[in-house]
Amino acid sequence: MRLVLHILKKDLRRFWPAALATSFLVAVLARFDRWRADWNPSPTEGWLNLIVPAAWACLIALAVLEEPLVESRHVWMTRPYRWSSLLAAKLAFGLLTVHVPLLLAGLYVLSQRGFSPELYAADLLSKQAGLFFLITLPATGLATLVRNFTQFVIALFAIGAALILFNRGLASFPSFVPQPSGIRDALGFCLFVAAALAAVLVQYAGRRTMAARAAGITLAGTAAAISAFLPVRAEYTFQAPPPSAAPRLVQRSAERDAALFYRGRWPRPRTVLLPIAVEILPSNALLQVPFFEVEIMGANGARIRSTRPVRGQPLYKMDLMAYPMSESRDTPPPWLVLSFSNAAWDRISGGPVRIIGSAGFQLYRRGATTVLTSDGSVDTPDAGRCKALTVDDRYSESLLKVLCESPRELPRASIVLRHQPSGRFWPQTLNSAFTYTSGPNSTWLSPLRRAQTFFRLSDVPQTTPGAQWLVPPDLISESRIEITPEFPAGLALSHFEFNAVDLSPWLVR
Amino acid sequence: MIRIEGLSKRFGRRHALRDVTFAVPEGSIFALIGPNGAGKTTLLRILMNLLRPDSGQAHIMGRDSRHLGHAHLARIGYVSENQILPEWMRVGGFLAYSKEFYPSWDAALAVDLVREYELPLDRRLRNLSRGMKVKAALTAALAYRPSLIILDEPFGGLDVLVREQLIGTILDRTPEATVLISTHDLAEIESFATHAAYLNEGRLEFAEEMAALSGRFREVEITLDTPAPIPAALPDSWLVLEHSGVLVRFTDARYDPILTHREAAIRFTGVRDISVREMSFRSIFLTLAKSRKPSCV
Numbered sequence: 001m002r003l004v005l006h007i008l009k010k011d012l013r014r015f016w017p018a019a020l021a022t023s024f025l026v027a028v029l030a031r032f033d034r035w036r037a038d039w040n041p042s043p044t045e046g047w048l049n050l051i052v053p054a055a056w057a058c059l060i061a062l063a064v065l066e067e068p069l070v071e072s073r074h075v076w077m078t079r080p081y082r083w084s085s086l087l088a089a090k091l092a093f094g095l096l097t098v099h100v101p102l103l104l105a106g107l108y109v110l111s112q113r114g115f116s117p118e119l120y121a122a123d124l125l126s127k128q129a130g131l132f133f134l135i136t137l138p139a140t141g142l143a144t145l146v147r148n149f150t151q152f153v154i155a156l157f158a159i160g161a162a163l164i165l166f167n168r169g170l171a172s173f174p175s176f177v178p179q180p181s182g183i184r185d186a187l188g189f190c191l192f193v194a195a196a197l198a199a200v201l202v203q204y205a206g207r208r209t210m211a212a213r214a215a216g217i218t219l220a221g222t223a224a225a226i227s228a229f230l231p232v233r234a235e236y237t238f239q240a241p242p243p244s245a246a247p248r249l250v251q252r253s254a255e256r257d258a259a260l261f262y263r264g265r266w267p268r269p270r271t272v273l274l275p276i277a278v279e280i281l282p283s284n285a286l287l288q289v290p291f292f293e294v295e296i297m298g299a300n301g302a303r304i305r306s307t308r309p310v311r312g313q314p315l316y317k318m319d320l321m322a323y324p325m326s327e328s329r330d331t332p333p334p335w336l337v338l339s340f341s342n343a344a345w346d347r348i349s350g351g352p353v354r355i356i357g358s359a360g361f362q363l364y365r366r367g368a369t370t371v372l373t374s375d376g377s378v379d380t381p382d383a384g385r386c387k388a389l390t391v392d393d394r395y396s397e398s399l400l401k402v403l404c405e406s407p408r409e410l411p412r413a414s415i416v417l418r419h420q421p422s423g424r425f426w427p428q429t430l431n432s433a434f435t436y437t438s439g440p441n442s443t444w445l446s447p448l449r450r451a452q453t454f455f456r457l458s459d460v461p462q463t464t465p466g467a468q469w470l471v472p473p474d475l476i477s478e479s480r481i482e483i484t485p486e487f488p489a490g491l492a493l494s495h496f497e498f499n500a501v502d503l504s505p506w507l508v509r
Numbered sequence: 510m511i512r513i514e515g516l517s518k519r520f521g522r523r524h525a526l527r528d529v530t531f532a533v534p535e536g537s538i539f540a541l542i543g544p545n546g547a548g549k550t551t552l553l554r555i556l557m558n559l560l561r562p563d564s565g566q567a568h569i570m571g572r573d574s575r576h577l578g579h580a581h582l583a584r585i586g587y588v589s590e591n592q593i594l595p596e597w598m599r600v601g602g603f604l605a606y607s608k609e610f611y612p613s614w615d616a617a618l619a620v621d622l623v624r625e626y627e628l629p630l631d632r633r634l635r636n637l638s639r640g641m642k643v644k645a646a647l648t649a650a651l652a653y654r655p656s657l658i659i660l661d662e663p664f665g666g667l668d669v670l671v672r673e674q675l676i677g678t679i680l681d682r683t684p685e686a687t688v689l690i691s692t693h694d695l696a697e698i699e700s701f702a703t704h705a706a707y708l709n710e711g712r713l714e715f716a717e718e719m720a721a722l723s724g725r726f727r728e729v730e731i732t733l734d735t736p737a738p739i740p741a742a743l744p745d746s747w748l749v750l751e752h753s754g755v756l757v758r759f760t761d762a763r764y765d766p767i768l769t770h771r772e773a774a775i776r777f778t779g780v781r782d783i784s785v786r787e788m789s790f791r792s793i794f795l796t797l798a799k800s801r802k803p804s805c806v
Contacts, residue, residue, distance in 0.1 A: 006609045014597060066595070072559040075594050075646070078587040080579035080610050 003082060007089035011063045012096070018062065019097040022055045029445060030105035034112040036443075037387075037403060039431065039452045046440040053445070054156065056098045057139035061152045063093045064143035069203040071147050087204045094136040099128050106447035110407060113448060114385070120407040124447055133193045141196035144203035145213050162224065179290045180235040180362055180491055188227040195219030232291045236360045236493035245282060246492040249324075249359045251501075252277040252334070259335070259506050266509040268315060270345035271337065273508050274355075274501065276324065278332035284366065286486055287332060291360030291493075294322040296338070299351030304344050306357075319344035324359065329414070329427065338503070352500040361492045364412065367485035374400060374417075374476045382485040383413045383430070384449070390457070390476070398457040398473065402481055404430060405450040415453050416482040419475045426471055428453040510535040510657055510687040511556065516565035518551055524711045525551040528565070531706050531716035533689055538680075540698040540719075541691040543708035544798055549691035550589075552708070553661045556689075557587055570657065583611055586650035586686075588643070589661035594634050600645050601630035604652070611653035618682060619652035625678060640671045647675060651682055658683060660690040664697060672697060699790045707797055714797055719790070726793045727764035728786045731757040734779035744772055748800040755781075760788070760796045 012019070029052055032045040041049070067076040067086060106124045107117045117124070142159075146152045195216045202212035254275035262273055281287065294306045306322035309315070319341050324333035340348075370380040377387040384406020391401050402415050410430065418425040430451040443450075458470040471479075511533035518526040526548045533539045541549050554560040556567050558577045567574040572581050595603065604623070608614045623630065626644035634642060643663055650658070658679065664672045679688060680701060692698055698705070706716035715722070729747075733755040743750065750759040757777065761769050764785070773783055788796070 003609065006606070010606055071593065072554065073589070073591055073593045075592050077559055078557050078582060078585070079607070080582035082579050 003085040004088045004092060007067075007081075007086060008092050008096075011066055011089065011093045014066065015059065015062055015093075015097075018059050022052065022059055022097065023101040025052050025055060026101045026105050030108050033105075033109045033443070033446045033448070036450075037389075039403070039450045040441055041443050043439045045443065049443055049445050050440050053135050054160070056094075056135055057142075057156060058149075058153070059097055060090070060094050060136060060139040061143035061146075061149060064090050064140055065146075065149055065152070068147065069144045069207055070209050083204045087200065090140060091136070094132075094140065098136055099131065102131065102445065103128055109447050113405065115407055115448075120447075123407045127447065133189070133196075137193065137200065138196040141199035141216060144199055145209065145216060179232055180239070180360070183235050183238050184227060184230045187230070188223045191219050191223035191226065195223065232360065233358070233493060236291070236491045239491040245280070245490075247281050247287065247332075247361050247363075247494055248279045249494050249496040250277050250279055251275065251498050254334075256505050259508055262335075263508045266339065268321070268339040268509070269342045270340040270507065271509040272340070272503045272506045273325070274336040274338060274498075274503070274506050275334060276336045277334065278361075281332060282363070282489075285489060286330065286364040286366065288362045288364070289324045289333060289359050290362055292323050292357070294320075294336075294338070294355055294357030296320065296348055297354045297356075298348030299353065300347075302347040304340075304348060306338075316341060322357070329429065349503065352502050355496075355498040355501055357496055359494045359496065361494065363489040363492065364486040365489040366414075367411070367487060369482050369484040372402070372481040372483060374479050374481060378483075380404070380483055380485070382411055382487075383483055384408065384410055386481075386483055388481055400455040400457055400471065400476060401452060402428075402430075402454075402483075403450060403452040404483070405448045407447055408449070410449045410451045411485040411487050413451075413483055413485045416484075417455050417471060417479050418482055419479045421478060422475070424475070426455055426469065428455065510537075510570060511539075511689065512568040513552075513556075514566050514568075516552065516555060516567055517563050518548075518555065518560065518711075519563055526555075526562070526708075527711045529708070529711075529713045530565075531713055533687060534704065535687050536685075537703045538688045538698075538701055539690070539704040539706065540702035541689060541706050541708065542693065542695065542698070542794060543691075544693055546710075547693075547708040548711040549693075549708055550661055553589070553659055553689070553691055556659065557585070579610075583613070583653070584656045586653070586655035586658040586683075587661075588646045588650050588659075588663045590643075590663055590665045591661075592646060594642060594646060596635035597633060599631055599633050600628050600637070603634060603645060604630075604649055607649040608652070614653045616652075618654065619648060622648040622651060622678065622682065626674075640667050643667065643671075643675065647678070651679070654683060655686055658686050658688045658690075660688065662692055663690070664692070664694070676701060695791045695794050705790075707794070709797065722793065723787065723790065725762065725764050726788045726796070727761050727769070728788055728792070729759055729761050729764070729769060729773070730784045730786075731773050731777060731780055732782040732784075733757065733777055734781050737777060737779065740776050743776060749796050760793075760800075 025048060029045065029048045032042065032048065036042075036045065067081070068074055103124060106127065110117045110120055110124070142155055143152055146155060195218075198219060199212045199216035202208050202215060252275045259273040259275070278287065292306075293308075296304045304320045306320045307318050309318070309321060315321070321337075321339040323337050325335040325337045326333040367382050370378055370383070370386070372378045372386055372388055374388050375390070377385065379385050383404050386402060386404040388400060388402050391399050393399055400417065404410060404413070413430045415428045415430060416425050417428070430453055432453050455471045456469065457473045457476065458467075459472060460467050460470055462468070462472075513532065514530050516526050516529040517524070529548075529552065541552065543549050551560060555562050556569055556574050558574050561575060569577065570581055570584065572578070598606065604619060608616075608619070626641075626648060628641065628645055628648065634645060637645065647663070660679075664675060667675070676697070690698060690702070702719055704716070704718050705722060707714040736754050739750065739752050739757070746761055746763040748760040748762055750757065766785075769785075770783055774780055
């Protein structure tokens, strides 16, 4: 312990200006966070959420490289350091210069936003643990593998570039139907942590640089490969419910006119709406279909596989897009949309086709509903503190905004604005509406999770097409907002096969 | 104190050490000599566990060098010419920081060394001259009275006075320590080394006491009656043989008054005279460096 403190004091004496500078950045970030009443951060706050972790990583690396493990000419190599004391001193340095400032910032933000720091102390500490495994340990591990700080910075940039590449850029929209990623995230995280841990332990205990580099790169590469390439199917395989409880996708009979209601609304040249139904759905359950793929085999033997839209890929280059279409978020999808390019349609339209495919279901159960007035604030049992307020958008049009924030993970939630006297209601979900910002918009260092939605207020006559989504401002004062959290209740993968399907009657464009 | 057995190390295709075996007796002042690139630094770095050998073993104070623990390192003082010091530290801070790692730190000795070396305690290491840096490193390496002092060409580039001063303090202040010093400068160690080992291109040419070494190397000059050709077969121990008319001159690495004279009489006809001269350590080193007969000694 004496040696740990001795080394720590030396590092603090050496790097206190840098530690002070990063703590100042954390304070600025906390100040931004404390005033933010929106899901979206300002560009400055968004960038700070990237810059601060990078600054921490550099600070930790500087401390580790005070006693570099690769450079064998350094005087410390021949001094009687205990490796455990040295490692403990470096981790203690990270604790003091990274975790303590962020913990204090978290306490400040929580108290300023009206949350009891004592009540959420465990959440703040678990966030610190996550940060330790995502920044402190990996930065320490990386620093043990490089010869000097320049190499560390180059490696940091390379890793950052790879992460951006895997995540397809910095700016991102919230996904309306997010893919389940529990298995992918857990595997990637565990392997990433294992890579850092292996590098740290091998280097500090034995200074086997080549072995440490090999282990670190192999494990981190595997983590990246799993994050990038693990098939979505794996999520459903590992989290599948018992077959008796699994939903099933089947064909249903329907009047052609029902499909024709949607005629002409499609951007693609040839679009078919096929009537489907979901069977064996647990009562009171909600579902989404985040994963869907089909293969269509024409009478002439032609085969077409559906592809998923990817950012930057023009729609006209895709032969077939397939997805189930819901008419309401409370009911299972009644239609399967098959959207063809002209060329693909010509290949399979000569007769009845066979359709085989898989649908991945995400099941949800509803929690208790909490009611909020249109200008009030309420603590919900599961969706944190929700607040309604009227704001103007950038075009000076009025919006009723519902913002929920919590130190804990926010579940999906349905937000319904209901006007009791007239019986009218407007459904939304948390994070179903957003404002676009350029640059990074993750606020992962914040101790608060925030989610929001909007109701557009307008006096446009209700007969105007699309006006059913607009809320007359004079109804607001008598309206109530119902907030119902929806908790994930499992995943299921269903395989289906429809034989001798005639697509022509269901062609809506 | 140190035992080295069959030590080999390669860097890519280059052999830095080839099957090196020798021992450093306790209490000795052991000079490891050889030209630049001979493998001296590699050998010392293996001893300090800064490098791992490809094969063979090195034992320091009874411990395999690959498993040197902090308890062993606390008894070894190591100073190298290309050691990286924490240059941001002040001299006083550096010594104070080093002190905590050594239970046997002798504060009085440290003060004496600082005074003797005239070290400015309030100056940062990066602002010191090379000589002063070596003095600071040496102070930090001697103040805990190590049992073993390993010096890797520590005095390169220093003026004669500083060298003399540093050597003097090593010998005076730690008389009980075993010293292993590598150098390619013979003048530096001739006056105080008790043992020497000679490395050349990674091979150990010899390792023995200085007295025995200077006893067995002689410069031999044979005068013949008439000029004669040099015989094809000569003893391996005859190094750097030169021939001019009736004169034949060489260095005998295993000089024996009777055997050397008998060999000369067998190899040459008409030997008029044989004169033998003692050699300085410098001359021995130069002869060995010129010679390309590694197995002769």
